[in-house]
Amino acid sequence: MLRFIIRRSLQMIPTLLAVVLIIFVIFSVVPGSFISSLMAEGRNVMNAEVLAHLNEQFGLDKPLPVRLWDYLWGLAHFDLGISYRTREPVWNVIEPRLWPSIKLALTAMAFAAAVGIPLGFLAALKPGSVFDTGTMMLAVSGLSVPEFWLGLLLMYVFALQLGLLPSFGYQPGSIRHIILPAIALGVSPMALLARTTRAGVLDVMNADFVRTARAKGLSEPRLVRAHVTRNVLVLVLTTLGLQIGSLMGQAIVIEKLFSWPGIGSLLVDSVATRDIPVVQGTVIVIVLWFLVINMLVDVAYAAIDPRIKVT
Amino acid sequence: QDATPKDGGKFVFVAPYGNAITSLDITATPHTQDEIVGKAINRSLYKWNPESGKPELDLAESVTVSDDGKTYTYKLKDATFHNGDKLDADDVIWSYNRLADPKKALPGAEQMLQIAGVAEYQAGKADHISGLKKIDDRTVEITVINLANPGWNLMSNYAPIYSKDYPEDQLASKPNGLGPFKLANYVPGSKVELVKFDNFFEKGKPHLDKLDIMLMGEAPARDVAFRNGEIDANVLGPVQYEAYTQDAALKDHILEVAEVYTRNIGFNPKIEAFKDKRVRQAINYAINKDLIVEKLLKNKAYPAVSWLPISSPAFDKNAKPYAYDPEKAKELLKEAGFETGLKFSVTATSNESWGLPIVEAIIPMLAKVGVTVTTDPVENSVLSDKILSDNFESFIWSNSSGPDPLKYLTCFYSKTPQNACNYVKFNNADFDKLIDQAGNETDPAKQNDILRQANNLLEEEAPVWFFNYNKAVMAYQPWVHGLKPNAMELAIQDYEDIWIDDSAPASRK
Amino acid sequence: MNGASSDPVLSVRDLTIGVGRSAELLHGVSFDILPGETYGLVGESGSGKSITGLSVMGLLKRPLGVTGGSILFQGEDVLKLGRRARRKLRGDRMAMIFQEPMTALNPLATIGRQIAEMFVVHRGMGWPEARRKAVEALESVRVPSPEERARSYPHQLSGGMRQRVMIAIALACRPDLLIADEPTTALDVTVQAGVLELIAELCKAEGTAVLLVSHDLGVIANMCRRVGVMDRGRLVEEQDTKALFENPLHPYTRGLLAARPRLGSRPVAGRGRLTELDEVVADEERGRDAPTLTTPRGSRLEATA
Amino acid sequence: MRLRFNFTLGLLLALLVIVAAISAGWLAPYDPVMDADLMNSEMPPSWEHWLGTDGQGRDVFSRVLFGARVSLTVGLVSQLINSCIGTALGVSAGYFGGWWDDLVNGLTNVMLAIPSLVFALAIMAVLGPGLPSLLIALGLTNWSWTCRIARSSTLSLKSQGFVQAAKTAGFGDTNIMRTQILPNILGPVLVIATLGIGGAVLAEAALSFLGVGIRPPQPSWGNMLTDARELIRTAPWASVFPGLAIFATVLGFNLLGDGLRDMLDPHMRTRRT
């Protein structure tokens, strides 16, 4: 197990390198720069000398390959560089954003799983029924709404009209604040999970071993409990993992809308201000999250499915 | 707002631009968003008085000016930093040295340029700034290089006084200022919680016990939060402005101010047609800006006459803006030989008041006089990049145009480079002459007369399409008092003067 | 029909199976199986052998369903039973082994558990006791080191072993009827023989009646005393095995027997042609009306066509 | 039953949108850009303006129709690019194996790990707003699923008799990929593409929200929605209708894709590969 984790972690390195390279290349040709973003408000004209010094300070005067090399060298020492904007180490900028982001992603996923999986299950147990059709329509509808639109709608209904929940913001200990953004974020994975679960259950219900179990005289509830659930879980786990893994990156719009201080809104702000080290850092974090979650999914597989060995 | 202030309670304010706070060290950032927080924590030598519209002394109790008008001697107040240090002359000298230090590349360096010796210091020819002198612990002497009032520069929120003994690397996370509030908790990307600083040098202030500044860029979300009572003040966009002024429950608690920004479309003379004054004028005639201001900006702006805003002392009350007159525009275009075929693009951000929506509105209007306009949508950082590198045909932007009229008219002085603020490379000998004249005039009234002429000349020359002067609007909850109509930037408030009354809900007490 | 010494365990009467109400796949099939007897069902692919077996178990899947006739199990018409009662029969008094040993077992549960489940469900035992019985059951189907095997998962077993496990499951509650649907077709020839012997032996010992479905005449000859021949949804012939091989009555049966090369039948010199089915039996003679619905068992890709 | 109903509904919705997009020029009563009358801004639905007017006084109905063009172009073209890239890479990787397979696999994992919205955002930042950039940004960032499916299908097809037979008949590798493998994986690829069209339409909306979408004043549903979100209280029709259009389109293509999947191959699922 430990070996597996080490091996997988090592395998992440080329992926990460590729990601760093891609982002680096993209942002080396992007128009606009951190310097020009300083002038963006149209009022504080900074003098040329200060700007020149800034460039020098951040090594922006060096040629591209040198910058890339410096960056990779730093990365090898777990150093993500200095944020142009805040002039602090990038990690200090990212670190406080990490927990809110993870919290939002996990809550959204908990919502998605808690609603989506049972829905999919119930729909599949009566395929073709009105409930099934309705649920699946609902699921597809969930995938069809622009997130920010849904977010605004939730805000208007639950915060403004009903006054039940706060409309925005982040409170470290507060559950009430996370509900709306989590739902807005969770609806699409929820729909996806409902669909995957339904398909998985139908698949498993058609499997030969379920016929065997029927021939053994098991009652339907027992059959579902003892033979279907785990096998469905195996099928659903991949979707679950992929969703959790990509949720941090998908949260951008929702975080922006709800002023949620997560990685996604940091990324957008950093792109807007061309704070390249932070952009790099956040993308690395997002990708790492994805890779780590997927590794955990594989570990979970091994725990559930005896056919899979992680070594 | 005339009752006697009450002490205590909490005020939840909102920083409305973009989402994040860059840094709690205000000297490290040039963004308004950060000023909103910095204003609570820090103090500068001068401060802007929104009521009088002038800089006034803040950290100094008195100043004496030498006869030549270039040496200022300040007697500092008895003020204490959040960490307990006392303010002394060395702090001022250290802070200004730090700001001017080219290696640190701080935005506030701009504000130091007026001080004698800064140029040498920045060029590396001197190891300290000769224009700064400590007389005694509480007295500091500053020499400047011109006759302008140094208050304009030294009131800048980006040029605060820091304690020289405080570790610099802590400034971003644990700021230590002279301001009325000190940091209690900072949730990056979300909010800043501040608490009353008991040793604030203005006695009896601040009134509030707590000040929360929430960060929220999305106007519709802010609207919901305000109506839901989650925030106490809301900087309004045009749509909310219209809605709030029509809402009986909200309309009595709205603060409006004419800010010192001029929104405009700048014409790049790189385009042959724009070299012709008639073309520029024609565009000004062809666009019904009153309608745009009414319909798109919901009257949250004042149609612009010329460059200087209405609040400017050099504004000509009798001047008339360009009328909406498409026929005249057509005529002018015909004269200039651009009856048809004039085509240009407008580089614009997505800003609702001076961005793409405005361009979208002028497209059909200009189409009617035979001018084809296309959009070149960009992000903020790219906009300034394109403008400063002369990579545009025209742009729509919002530029500072006050409060100091001379400073902002100088932007059209032919020797001002494009990457300073003469974005349209305006070059007019008559205008230059007037600016030279005004620069040498010491009598403010006469100076204003000259500048008024210059401003009118600018209107005639129309180097830009004069669109509007911003009207900033803030709505506040009924229990809030002490907000000021700050024409510089409405969102920057003197927090020490804000107080809340008994009608505030429990969560604010 | 030979004079039965006792009442049949299973008596299928005019069984008709259809898709919904429209198409018939099985047209009035009738046969009896006596206690302890092994009854063979042969026929070519798609002739309806499996659905016959499944309908006895009550495992037909929609849209298939019994549309007529009766299935008397120990004198009781199981078609008239409620779902619960029907389920109680399954596994306890009648059991079934399927063709594909690779997929018939739950891949995520141990062998032991899957056997023990039978005792838990039908005998109301607790898990620990059931598990002990499961090991015994494994032992009885000659799985080496049963203790250890009970803890393994299906994928750790060879095909032959898995089929033995299936037998252990099927016979766990000592049913009166075992339906074995091509239990060895997926296995290697060398393994086939062993598995068949095992079924024969165990059923003999317990007096279990067996309905053996196969398309392999060799297998049938080996195992059964009586054989039914199915062709396109009909039972076309039923005889004692020996009689069938010696004197097939129905032309289809004759064709079936003739078409198969027999080991050791080739002359030392030269090689003869095999007899083809339609040389023996003309199509008109064979099929009255062909079943209306046939889905070729196809690959996955085919479904995308 | 359910299947047929949903599929038909999907087909209808998709066709409706396609027809609207194609015939926008004839159907639209107004020009979507030039017929702007600020005097008439934010008018509720009426006889002259069936779906009302937006903040600029433009006819929402006309803009929704013309927006269909843009949104659909974004959806269809970007998915076409994705499908081509994904299929080409997936088929060749699965067919040839070896280092090429490893490389493609690695690349797919990288693409999967970077959220496509983040990637698209970065590409849009480089190229600037506008339809072509959007097509490139969304076309380059979403091929990993197609690639995975194409690869795994190719792997299983590769060992099938007919591919082997084509090899022994002397056909070249490209010929085999084109005539034997490609037609057989088109089904799943089509399904993913259909589902992806909806995704691309939504992505366009999200990018518009983040300020890097289509170039105004050209209407797209995404920027209509984004522009009108401020007017939700005063002129809800300006955002509700483009919102509905997005919803209907995405729903339509999703149902269509689901139905196609069920029809083409009930066993095709996005499994672990």
Add this chain to the structure above:
Amino acid sequence: MSRPLLEIRDLTVHFPLPRQSPLGRKRTLRAVQGVNLTLNEGECLSIVGESGCGKSTTALTVMGLQEPTSGEILFQGKPLTGAGAPSRKERARIAQMVFQDPYASLNPRQTIGRMLSAQLALHGIARGSEARDRVAAMLKRVGLMPDHADRYPHEFSGGQRQRIGIARALMLDPKILVLDEPVSALDVSIQAQIINLLMDLQETLGLSYIMISHDLSVVEHVSDRVAVMYFGRVVEEGDWHSIFSRPTHPYTRRLIGSVPDPDAILAGARGVPDAAPVPDAARFSPDISRRPNPDEEPEPSALVSIGESHSVRLAQ
């Protein structure tokens, strides 16, 4: 006899297995180990053996669909593998294959006619109407109707599909036909038709067959020579009569013994013929149900001749 048509010399095929751990031993699966076989003109050579013993791998190697790890394959003395190997196209005229699964061996999205005529076009044999005629003739030859050319595979029954598979294999007039379990997926009643067809074709066209099967009764019926494979090796080889009348290797004996033969059973006599005398029978490995572990078990000997064209492999 003249030079054999096809010679398989010392053929070895190994497959890499995934390592158990990153630093673990490199593991290989020895699918085929040192197989020597010859096929003479006009002969049917059968390979029998249990599942996974390497029959198909051998066949695929002959077809050039699998690279051998070592060893060579000669066609009329010229190598088919390695440096001097003919191109894929040239090779196509030498050997063709009929696959086991008639359902998977036809492209579901191509009409039969197109599939067949594409081959003709590729090899420049015929185009247009001439190709159509040839296809029609071939379909007739394998017992189908010419107008079947316009149908798609799913419109045929299993037996018909196998006929199409044969037609395809014959389209380019190959010298050798490799038949990988050509009838095991078919119903008994159809098996006979296909076997008869294959035998007829062999005689009329003078083809040589390599047939893979696990059905001994079919093998006995059609083969000239038989090779028994066991875990990657040929353990017994000889003309069909020697193999079936004197099966000697324990595995061969067991194989023959486990064929369910109704006649023998009904006659009550289920005997396996006597083995040929071998130098020392005790040297056969006793447990033949297990894959031999090459690290533990001794290398078996080479094939030892035990009669006229009959040889068997002994344990060492």
